[in-house]
Amino acid sequence: MQLKQTLIIAFALSIISISAWELYWRSQGLQPNIDDNKNLWANQRAKLENFNNKTVVFIGSSRILYDIQLDIWEKETGTNSIELATQGASPTPVFRDIVKNTTFNGTLIVGITPPLFFATTNPKAEFIRRSQSLVDYYKKRTYAQIINHKLSVPLQQNLAFIRDGDESWDSDVDLKTLLKQIHIGTREGPAYPPFNNFEDISLDRHMKMPERMVTDTAYANTVKKVWTSILSGDFPPPDKESTINAFVDLAKKFKKRGGNLILVRCPSSGLFKEVESKAFSKNLFWDELVAKTKAKAYNYQDYSQFKDLFCPEWSHLAAKDAQFFTKELIKIMKADGALTNLKTN
């Protein structure tokens, strides 16, 4: 065997083919980016082990992740943020983890997205399991997994085809995801429309809506199609009583040890707003949660300045509107005396 020759050929062809693959995806408009995943979440969770009196923790779903701009938050309040919101999931498992497994007693801001929050407390349900899996991953992650993540970051930052998302909605371009996009007939039922990426996240989980979602309406509409497809599916009725009770129980424990709990309802529009208004009316769900929790609470529907904010795909704010929302929300909270660990200069 002429293995040296073989190795040289293999090496050269590998470099050529991988370079071509990278160039192809760049020509398709893909740029290197960081994916929101369990490791980014676990890194944030690790920060909570060493919280101080300037720490503010955010939990909730993707809306608070997109809509609260952490750079503005930290600048305007002089606090250090820890972003533990989980996309497409209920915040209750994360809240339970904070109450049970930490001594954190600072400001905790909880984003309430009604279809996710009031859905269920069933641990096997997707909305619960997803956030619980992040909590479990943090507890169980190995040193090898920590090192793998650290090594993968420079690759994600420099190569467009390297993606590291965990969820089916992450528009990865790995082989498995690409094969999943091939459909022949509809044997297992109609295929979901492709879920195009609209994430721009930093290593400390500061999420921004990409500009393309604002400038390219057709692209934003592809995400709306996905929401329409999901929202037209069959869902069990919300389990208001048990979801509120579970949350209130945790809230009592958190406040008892001196924690400052704040609830926030972030904007939605279009089909989402329609569905949420009908199935999760404010007075029946939000008002009851606030009354039972006895926490400071801010619902965008109560403030005129938040009426016309732009959600390019109905559920999350465009970057500029998120900046405005963050600034205005801080003003409202400050005026209300809700933030207890503001900068004192």
Added chain:
Amino acid sequence: MLFNSLSFVVFLVIVLALYYSKIFSWTGKKRMLLFASYIFYGLWNPPLVILLWISTVVDWITGKKLATEENKRKRLYWLLLSMFVNLGFLTFFKYRDFLLDNFTTVVNSYGYGYQTTHMDIILPMGISFYTFQTMSYTIDMYLKRTERAKTFLDFALYVTFFPQLVAGPIVRAQDLISQFYEEKRATVNQFIWGLFLLTLGLFQKVVMADTLLSDTVDTVYGSGKILNFWDAWMGTLAFSGQIFFDFAGYSTCAIGIALMLGIILPDNFRYPYASLGFSDLWKRWHITLSSWLRDYLYIPLGGNRHGVVRMYAALMITMLLGGLWHGAAWTFIVWGGLHGTYLILERLQRQYLPFKITKWNGMFLAFTTFTCVNITWVFFRAREFKTAWNMITSMFYLNPDGEKVLANFDILKVGIVIGLLFICHWFMRNTSVEAVSKKIHPWALGVVWASMFFLIVIAQGSGEQFIYFQF
């Protein structure tokens, strides 16, 4: 640490650089390999390295005593001590909850309201593999079939050698320890071939098992539904491919990495899906485990030396325990029992209905064997008997109205992959990758190698654990 991870790439580069540098003497290199092996294992769960140390020290002392002790009774005590420690760890970590659950079920069937709580103990990765490997040393020492390891370092490295620590091949002492006595350096060709095998193993794991087959298996076996004939078969066929590519991939990586260090590890798979019957299958599938079970269980149980009935009983016990080795569940025992039954039926057929295998009926026999193996995989993969039963009934077309959970493309993909796998095994059954690659032009082999590497890179495996780590 997983072979299919970035941390392992960095780890391997550092180990190879140190191994081939002139900093260390051969003893220094072995110390470095031992230390690296503990790092390799400890990065997963550092405290569990202590189990490796205990196992190593106990078996080293046992071996030392067995080398000099002539008193038969004392020799037996030393052997029992080693087995007690090794099997004790295995039982505690792997079988404790299973035994407790069964005990509870039996006790409660007499009306007692006994309740147990699971300790939620983590299963040390690879415990079944390194336990069997170290036990083979003490048993061979007891039977005077092998020499005592010359130094503690050689023995510790034999127990812990990172390429095969967590999922084999299970190597006998005489095959590995003796390789540590003199300095080993891979030749350039060995090194390159080792790198090729590492690429091939990763291709099997990352591309074939994880990318092309695992989702179909999870969809089918996780559906919780009574399925259509096609879905049940495709899910099971996909699993047969997944477990082969996953495990053979690991073994190929292990052999390749060891070869890059100049160490030879034995083959663990020889194209098992083209086996002509079940005796042939067990000479081709997980060879190092089946030979371990043959030498340390089947033969001591009497083998074929005490008549037909005893032989069948030994065969069945061996396969049942082989099933239990894979996992602490009754489904694994049924899997072993089915294989035991197949082996007995095959021997009966040979005795009462012998026929000559020709190239014409050979492929049919291989296909029949593969089909029967797939029936056993159902019990291996299903977590519960209910799932297994639903799958089996669907596969025998007893649920014609079963649900469809797979897309047409999934069916096509699995059909092509498994079809090619079967054909490949058929044509490769009497040869090897090395022999075939010698006949190929360097350019063609280079293209194959680059294609595999390219597919590994674009598959970007998300670091899925190897299936056999759980055993």
